[in-house]
Amino acid sequence: MIRNGVAIDDTFAEAFGMRATRILITALNLKWAYHAARAVTSYATSVIGCGCEAGIERELPAQETPDGRPGLSVLLFAVSGKELAKQVERRVGQCVLTAPTCAVFAGLDGEPVNLGRNLRYFGDGFQMSKVIGGKRYWRIPVMDGEFLCEETTGMIKAVGGGNFLVLARGQSEALAACEAAIDAMSKLPGVVMPFPGGIVRSGSKVGSKYKALAASTNAAFCPTLRGAVKSELPAAAGAVLEIVIDGLTEADVRGAMRAGIDAACGVGAAGGILRISAGNYGGKLGQFHFRLHEIMQ
């Protein structure tokens, strides 16, 4: 399959079942919602080392938030419900409770995950509960007034690890295509691209020559190892970048991959883009397979 001079490999991205939640962070203005949301989603690139993967899904205008203030929706993904609950509580406790003027609300219906249920004890007995519209909120006294948080948010089954690779003549060309892809994908609901700027340079393979490591560099896609290993790269390829997608549903991931690949191909062969490929583990590990040719039909 060729798009705008860019070859799309007949391969698939292998993704995994995860647990996800959405939280809504509001603040006096968007600046402070971003401060809190960026803190919540920082160091949340991969479940391998961070406990969860998270990102800012979109900005919320005041009329879309429970308290009528501007805000952001944030998606968090983890490998189990227990781990997700731990990550949500820690991150909200350290990054939203602490941030001036911020409040946090549930963004999904589903199996309940604690949001303010335990954080309320920070109020040292002065916390107050309010049930409004059938939902319980906690008012926790803090130094700028009150931290308002919903008691729980909802957790659902989700998909983590959708991906595609952009093979280009050099770093700048690969980055330009991936930035275009991220711009397009960021407009879509239900997905986040959890790596810095949404783009990964350190694609990995399963296993390592070092026994302590479960994963190591994806040698077949490292341009400097061409000649040393069985490379997947054409001679002209000077850089490869990957975009990893976590989505609330399979359809969300599929839609984001399509939008991203479309945008990357839009840069085209003239922009130094050679091929689009995807990362998988032979199809044996992940329960979701996203075939590039099916997605791009």
Place this chain on the structure above:
Amino acid sequence: MTALALTLRSPPARQLDLSALIPERLSGLNATQVGAIPLQDGSCVGDRFEIGAGDAHDLVIRNSCTLLTHIGAGMRSGTITVEGDCGACAGTAMNGGRLNINGNAGALAGSAMKAGMLRISGDAGDFAGGAPDGERQGMRGGILLIDGNAGDRAGERMRRGLMLVGGNAGAYCGANMLAGTLFVAGKVGTMPGFSLKRGTLLLAHAPEHLPATFRDSGEHSLLFLALLERQLLLDRRTFARFLPLGKKVRRYCGDLAWGGTGEILVFA
């Protein structure tokens, strides 16, 4: 489908408990079967009411008077509309559905209610949303809306839910409240929030006298009021009298004789 209308033939000689007449109990019964339902005074529904044809899920009690008590008590679903005044304990322990009283209600309206909505277009007697005799908690959920005035001790021992009084409330409003929110758009009598343990007494007008065991915490913008306002805006017509909520409140924490974890909020 039209509502099932029960028209009172003549005022009873003494109080008449109508707790048997709730939609879920009447559902599926024909007029003869409804008429045969015994009432607490030994008479039957048919002796007291003319029974129309209609859907029991939407029940109308016409020619009501203050001797009809316990209307809608324990109801879980459907709608009951009362045309006229009613006696004590309307909506006591109701657990869902909607009870509309197009008139005044007696004492203990909505006492210990758990869910649903009770609306009284006129005035309510004492202990509205309060605790029935022998119970430790008053209203435990749902919405109690009184368009007119409330008597003394409105919301006494209230545990949860939202109570709104469009007019004035009498003495000891919110006394012994355990939690929940009680909003009075008019004025309140003496000793509001007496022995308030937790919960919020929300007042549109500053009370003339606060109990000495409340202390001024200053003026604040509290975010939960935005949530409450949004909730009320969902039914803008019903709650028009209470909207919009003010942006700032003066907070008085108390009752300090009971730990000081409750609050009286007065819109600034």
